[in-house]
Amino acid sequence: MRAWSAVCWTGVSRCARVGAFGALLAAPAAGCAQSAGDDTAYPPQPSDQSDASHDVDASHADGTGSGDAEGDSAAPEAGCVPRTCAQLGAQCGSAPDHCGGTVDCGTCPSGQTCGGSGPNLCGSNECAPKTCAQVGASCGVASDGCAGTLTCGSCPPGEVCGGAAGDNQCSCVPTTCLAQSAECGVIPDGCGGQLTCGSCPSGQVCGGAGANLCGSAPCTPLTCQTAGAACGVISDGCGGAVSCPTCAPGSVCNVQHQCVCVPTTCADAGAGCGTLADGCGGTLSCGTCAPGTTCNGSHQCVCAPATCPGLGWQCGSGADGCGGTLDCGPCSGSSVCITSTHQCKAPDCAGKLCGASDGVGGTCEPGGGCCGGMAPGFNLAKGASVSSCAGTAHLVHQSDGNVVVYQASNGAPLWSSNTSGANSAALAMQTDGNLVLYGPSNEVYWTTATGGYPGAYAAMQDDCNLVIYLGSTVLWATNQVCH
Numbered sequence: 001m002r003a004w005s006a007v008c009w010t011g012v013s014r015c016a017r018v019g020a021f022g023a024l025l026a027a028p029a030a031g032c033a034q035s036a037g038d039d040t041a042y043p044p045q046p047s048d049q050s051d052a053s054h055d056v057d058a059s060h061a062d063g064t065g066s067g068d069a070e071g072d073s074a075a076p077e078a079g080c081v082p083r084t085c086a087q088l089g090a091q092c093g094s095a096p097d098h099c100g101g102t103v104d105c106g107t108c109p110s111g112q113t114c115g116g117s118g119p120n121l122c123g124s125n126e127c128a129p130k131t132c133a134q135v136g137a138s139c140g141v142a143s144d145g146c147a148g149t150l151t152c153g154s155c156p157p158g159e160v161c162g163g164a165a166g167d168n169q170c171s172c173v174p175t176t177c178l179a180q181s182a183e184c185g186v187i188p189d190g191c192g193g194q195l196t197c198g199s200c201p202s203g204q205v206c207g208g209a210g211a212n213l214c215g216s217a218p219c220t221p222l223t224c225q226t227a228g229a230a231c232g233v234i235s236d237g238c239g240g241a242v243s244c245p246t247c248a249p250g251s252v253c254n255v256q257h258q259c260v261c262v263p264t265t266c267a268d269a270g271a272g273c274g275t276l277a278d279g280c281g282g283t284l285s286c287g288t289c290a291p292g293t294t295c296n297g298s299h300q301c302v303c304a305p306a307t308c309p310g311l312g313w314q315c316g317s318g319a320d321g322c323g324g325t326l327d328c329g330p331c332s333g334s335s336v337c338i339t340s341t342h343q344c345k346a347p348d349c350a351g352k353l354c355g356a357s358d359g360v361g362g363t364c365e366p367g368g369g370c371c372g373g374m375a376p377g378f379n380l381a382k383g384a385s386v387s388s389c390a391g392t393a394h395l396v397h398q399s400d401g402n403v404v405v406y407q408a409s410n411g412a413p414l415w416s417s418n419t420s421g422a423n424s425a426a427l428a429m430q431t432d433g434n435l436v437l438y439g440p441s442n443e444v445y446w447t448t449a450t451g452g453y454p455g456a457y458a459a460m461q462d463d464c465n466l467v468i469y470l471g472s473t474v475l476w477a478t479n480q481v482c483h
Contacts, residue, residue, distance in 0.1 A: 092115075137167075158255050182197040184212055347369075372389040435450065
């Protein structure tokens with residue numbers, strides 16, 4: 001009998017022994033993936049060697065058949081050789097080495113992020129690591145799209161990671177006649193194909209000694225029902241094959257010839273983020289979005305518009321960061337929106353002279369909290385008044401044109417400009433320091449004659465004295481105090 005020779009299919013991460021009669025025997029060779037427990041990611045592409053899913057004639061189990069020549073002449077291929085960072089084109093992070101392991105490709109320069117320009121590439125962009133579901137990986141080691149790797153599980157018995165199904169996908173490994181102890185007839189190869197296991201000697205029938213075994217007893221063919229098969233092609237045990245029903249859409253026939261649900265993937269669903277049903281009673285996690293983006297109802301990462309609370313804005317409008325406009329509305333009451341900070345601020349005139357700044361771009365007016373006198377540049381209109389800050393005295397520009405200082409406690413007039421009957425318009429505390437009573441055409445009805453003192457102001461004191469000050473220097477006063 002010829003010796004068995006080991007052959008490796010590195011593209012499908014499996015090994016087999018090829019016998020003299022050409023049958024494939026499930027036996028691992030050194031350096032190759034042995035089973036579902038030895039899955040590898042990104043294996044080399046499949047070679048041109050014949051796949052075990054093709055029909056194989058193993059009728060001459062004694063090695064006298066003609067199917068051994070090619071198998072004997074095939075030299076074993078070398079085991080998987082891990083790739084380097086240079087071969088992978090990786091600049092940083094941890095990358096799959098295409099042999100089930102990882103390779104460390106270093107770090108990025110300062111200011112750059114690994115994954116910022118693509119998987120394991122340095123760049124300035126943010127990178128959100130993906131999940132196995134997002135990258136469509138069912139098994140093995142896969143890149144997370146940034147700087148790390150994902151361990152995406154192993155394949156079911158009878159399958160390996162990689163091969164005909166593609167990188168990080170489980171591929172079926174066809175069985176053999178020998179592995180199934182089949183001496184004759186046709187049997188399924190477990191991957192959707194069939195194996196021809198030869199014929200029996202004269203006088204014996206296939207199935208005469210058991211399913212696909214040669215013997216002299218009559219053989220009763222199995223049916224899908226008697227075999228408990230819901231789908232696929234099964235051996236009838238007597239040298240033939242039986243086609244059972246096909247599975248409904250969304251299901252596949254497994255190696256036990258049962259229809260099972262096929263979970264959808266994030267890629268199939270076109271989902272880039274969030275969680276969704278997998279169609280088989282479970283859920284898929286399709287990852288999270290990068291900072292500044294959010295997962296919408298279609299499971300896509302989209303720009304997340306800024307919000308007023310998020311920016312700390314109380315009022316006004318501005319860019320929302322996504323090409324739109326964020327409107328935070330007006331301020332309530334007398335508050336004013338400070339456009340530079342988008343903060344609401346109420347006028348602050350408490351204790352300030354009338355005509356002083358209110359802190360929000362306006363001036364303090366009588367009735368708005370100002371007190372104690374008139375700031376430079378302020379005009380007291382006819383009918384208006386300014387009180388001392390304690391409220392003990394009032395400076396009034398009366399409607400009859402007279403300017404009067406009243407004591408609040410008894411209403412007694414303490415001083416006046418003696419301009420009753422004047423067609424006055426404004427009592428002006430000029431910026432040159434002069435306090436002047438003007439008419440509508442700038443007629444001068446009364447003045448303190450204190451011009452030439454820029455910065456001077458009029459103080460309505462709590463002692464009922466009206467004084468013109470420059471700093472702490474008295475320029476003019478009524479010299480009348482409360483009684």
